[in-house]
Amino acid sequence: MCQPRHVTKTPVCVIGLGLIGGSLMRAAKAAGREVFGYNRSVEGVDAARLAGFDASTNLDETLARAAAVDALIVLAVPMPALPLMLRHVRESAADCALTDVTSVKGAVHEEVAKAGLLARFVGGHPMTGTAHSGWAAGDARLFVGAPWVLSVDDHVDPGVWATVMHLALDCGSFVVPARSDEHDAAAATISHLPHLLAEALAATAGEVPLAFALAAGSFRDGTRVAATAPDLVRAMCEANATHLLPVLDHALRLLIDARNQLAQHQPVSELVEGGHAARIRYDSFSRPQIVTTVIGAEEWRDELAAAGRAGGVIRSALPVRDSRG
Amino acid sequence: MCQPRHVTKTPVCVIGLGLIGGSLMRAAKAAGREVFGYNRSVEGVDAARLAGFDASTNLDETLARAAAVDALIVLAVPMPALPLMLRHVRESAADCALTDVTSVKGAVHEEVAKAGLLARFVGGHPMTGTAHSGWAAGDARLFVGAPWVLSVDDHVDPGVWATVMHLALDCGSFVVPARSDEHDAAAATISHLPHLLAEALAATAGEVPLAFALAAGSFRDGTRVAATAPDLVRAMCEANATHLLPVLDHALRLLIDARNQLAQHQPVSELVEGGHAARIRYDSFSRPQIVTTVIGAEEWRDELAAAGRAGGVIRSALPVRDSRG
Numbered sequence: 001m002c003q004p005r006h007v008t009k010t011p012v013c014v015i016g017l018g019l020i021g022g023s024l025m026r027a028a029k030a031a032g033r034e035v036f037g038y039n040r041s042v043e044g045v046d047a048a049r050l051a052g053f054d055a056s057t058n059l060d061e062t063l064a065r066a067a068a069v070d071a072l073i074v075l076a077v078p079m080p081a082l083p084l085m086l087r088h089v090r091e092s093a094a095d096c097a098l099t100d101v102t103s104v105k106g107a108v109h110e111e112v113a114k115a116g117l118l119a120r121f122v123g124g125h126p127m128t129g130t131a132h133s134g135w136a137a138g139d140a141r142l143f144v145g146a147p148w149v150l151s152v153d154d155h156v157d158p159g160v161w162a163t164v165m166h167l168a169l170d171c172g173s174f175v176v177p178a179r180s181d182e183h184d185a186a187a188a189t190i191s192h193l194p195h196l197l198a199e200a201l202a203a204t205a206g207e208v209p210l211a212f213a214l215a216a217g218s219f220r221d222g223t224r225v226a227a228t229a230p231d232l233v234r235a236m237c238e239a240n241a242t243h244l245l246p247v248l249d250h251a252l253r254l255l256i257d258a259r260n261q262l263a264q265h266q267p268v269s270e271l272v273e274g275g276h277a278a279r280i281r282y283d284s285f286s287r288p289q290i291v292t293t294v295i296g297a298e299e300w301r302d303e304l305a306a307a308g309r310a311g312g313v314i315r316s317a318l319p320v321r322d323s324r325g
Numbered sequence: 326m327c328q329p330r331h332v333t334k335t336p337v338c339v340i341g342l343g344l345i346g347g348s349l350m351r352a353a354k355a356a357g358r359e360v361f362g363y364n365r366s367v368e369g370v371d372a373a374r375l376a377g378f379d380a381s382t383n384l385d386e387t388l389a390r391a392a393a394v395d396a397l398i399v400l401a402v403p404m405p406a407l408p409l410m411l412r413h414v415r416e417s418a419a420d421c422a423l424t425d426v427t428s429v430k431g432a433v434h435e436e437v438a439k440a441g442l443l444a445r446f447v448g449g450h451p452m453t454g455t456a457h458s459g460w461a462a463g464d465a466r467l468f469v470g471a472p473w474v475l476s477v478d479d480h481v482d483p484g485v486w487a488t489v490m491h492l493a494l495d496c497g498s499f500v501v502p503a504r505s506d507e508h509d510a511a512a513a514t515i516s517h518l519p520h521l522l523a524e525a526l527a528a529t530a531g532e533v534p535l536a537f538a539l540a541a542g543s544f545r546d547g548t549r550v551a552a553t554a555p556d557l558v559r560a561m562c563e564a565n566a567t568h569l570l571p572v573l574d575h576a577l578r579l580l581i582d583a584r585n586q587l588a589q590h591q592p593v594s595e596l597v598e599g600g601h602a603a604r605i606r607y608d609s610f611s612r613p614q615i616v617t618t619v620i621g622a623e624e625w626r627d628e629l630a631a632a633g634r635a636g637g638v639i640r641s642a643l644p645v646r647d648s649r650g
Contacts, residue, residue: 127541147539176538186535193529194547196583196593197522199600200576204518206603208572210511212610213501213636214472216452219607221546222519226604230597237597241587247533248584251525252577258521259573262566268521272555272562275524278531279551282544285537311538 008166008317009033010097013066013073015085017044017055019129020101021076022138024171025053030140031170034069038062040081044135059085063092072163074124075100079235082108086115097160099124099167103187104239105151105180122164123151123180125187126173133229144172147313152177152304158296162320165295174287175314177304181243188243193251195233196244198226287313296321333491333642334358335422338391338398340410342369342380344454345426346401347463349496350378355465356495359394363387365406369460384410388417397488399449400425404560407433411440422485424449424492428512429564430476430505447489448476448505450512451498458554469497472638477502477629483621487645490620499612500639502629506568513568518576520550520558521569527551612638621646 012028014021014037021037025048028035036054039045048055056062066073073096077085082102089098098121102108105123112121128146130137148168150161168175178186202223205211211219225233237244258271290312293303337353339346339362346362350373353360361379364370373380381387391398398421402410407427414423423446427433430448437446453471455462473493475486493500503511527548530536536544550558562569583596615637618628 127539129542146541149539178535178539182535183539186533186539189530189533189536190540190544194526194543196580196596197526197547198543198604199596200579200583201519201522202601202603202607203579203596203599204572204576205514206599206606207575208511208514209634210503210507211514212607213612213633213638214452214474214503214508214511215515215607216471217454218519218523218550219515221549222522223600223604223607224546225543226600227608228601230594230601233597233601234593237587237593238590241590245584245587247529248580248587250532251529252580252584254525254528255521255573255577255580258525259570259577262562262570262573265563265566268559268562269555271521271524271528272558274528274531275548275551276527276553276555276558278527279523279548281531282527282537282540282548283552287538308538309534313538 010163010166011035011069011071012167013037013062013071013096015059015062015073015075016077016081017048017135018076019133019137020126020142021074022048022135023140023142024074024076024101026138026140027143027171028167029053033170036062036065039135047135059088060092063088066096067093070096072097072099072167074167075102078232079104079107079239082111083115086111086117090115090117094120096120097163098122099164101126103191103236105149105183106242107239109151109153109180118155120157120160122156122160123153124164124168125149125183126168126171127191133232141172143168146173147176148173149176149178149183151180151183152301152308153180154301156301158300158320162295162317165314166317169314169317177290177308177314179305182305182309184240184243185247188240189247192237192240192244193247195225195228196237196248197251198223199233202226285311287311290314290318294319294321335488335491336360336394336396337492338362338387338396338421340384340387340398340400341402341406342373342460343401344458344462345451345467346399347373347460348465348467349399349401349426351463351465352468352496353492354378358495361387361390364460372460384413385417388413391421392418395421397422397424397492399492400427403557404429404432404564407436408440411436411442415440415442419445421445422488423447424489426451428516428561430474430508431567432564434476434478434505443480445482445485447481447485448478449489449493450474450508451493451496452516458557466497468493471498472501473498474501474503474508476505476508477626477633478505479626481626483625483645487620487642490639491642494639494642502615502633502639504630507630507634509565509568510572513565514572517562517565517569518572520553521562521573522576523548523551524558610636612636615639615643619644619646
């Protein structure tokens, strides 16, 4: 139940040096890790090198190096690039521990399974970001205080899980254990739905004279994420349509009911009081620390999934009973 | 075309010492004004007095004092309390310049007309606030850098308009001139609609396990205004239903179209790209300063309404050709 050195300070190989990958590279280095990475564009690589990081535009060389040092490979590319990257990983670094930072976990899980890489894979999702993208937008402190979801699906290996947990904690995040499908339903609600609502609000205001002239806090906050690159918003919403549809429908029902009440000069109490009550509950939502679970012990995945559902988080490394031992 | 002293430093009488009224009292005093006010609750008055302000629970005495010193009366009470306050103003201080700080201008205009006080009334709306309410939540700097709408409806008197303009500028706001109906349509879009969307988002998340556990920036921003007291949200949405309905319907159409596209595995480009483009336009929306209009000159109201529609704002006092002179 000790933490072997290779688990706590495993070298990190970051594939894709955009906002998340680039921030991860900075955060892992700041935590004293060996970290190197690949980026498709020369500009990103040049910028990373100029800042003193170890970056390359050669994917296969980078993956071969990952295999040689038994690095944890972090896939930080957009969804559409994933299948190609996974093929390269299978060819050059199939035995490396593998994770990702994509906002939709079910679809990634499927692609990884197709590539035959499930045995060494643990899906991840750091719940952070800004409206900007690219290496230049990165920040070593992007993950500090943010939830970082790690999937506890049935297949996950305790050793790989612990390796990724240590990286997330090194970056300053706390870890939320969750099943991929539960993650995707929650992400649809608290990330993808807000994006669609923000887009609808911004687009509506664009049609009303004087609206921009009067816009203040509630409009700025309500449309902030509409500044996100449209491709990213589309990619995450469309990839998670299965989970997004029911929550979008739920929100639409509430809004349509309120619309009809307004039209009939009736109070919109149900929506307003329900929303207020939920927001107040959220403000007082507590995050009990998960401390008793042993990674790799019997039922450890179910135990972590249940704890995560109840708001539980991992703030300092749990012990591991490593199945590879 | 000078600025008579009584216009630039008119004493201010604030009726209602909640978040906005209490902040206004602090800001006006900080700007060197004589300021006194009325509040219904003893607690609010005691707190204001303890902080060194001149406050009373006696409405008629306060209004008689306003009449004696020819103060500008600022109605800072919620919509439902307005008719009663207006009756008292008519009885005790009918000749005073009168403004309000309510978020719906058409309905206030109607009440003021019913009370026979339109001649000395200029509707106002400082576009600022926090999720908190009451005297204790007030802040002398609440108005700094915020738009403060002043109505340029056909009836408004140049002298009263200038008096209220000076108060808004003294509080650190910039003035946006607008007709009441155009203000209400814009406010429906950039304030009331965001409140309904935030309530729907919070209420939906309240139904999804793990949602609060994963909530991050986009959820926090998207639901911030759902923390507003439900009575305030209901009051502003219901009082502005006429203008809120068409913009709510517009947003609903966009969202329902996106919903159907997601269900058919089609891209949600229209909503996402339209929203992004509008938000980017908003980010680069410029606010040219209005400098050439003379308040009280021919067509001054139309001129200001057109300038406000184009984004124009008043950052330093315009000259007045006073009709009372």
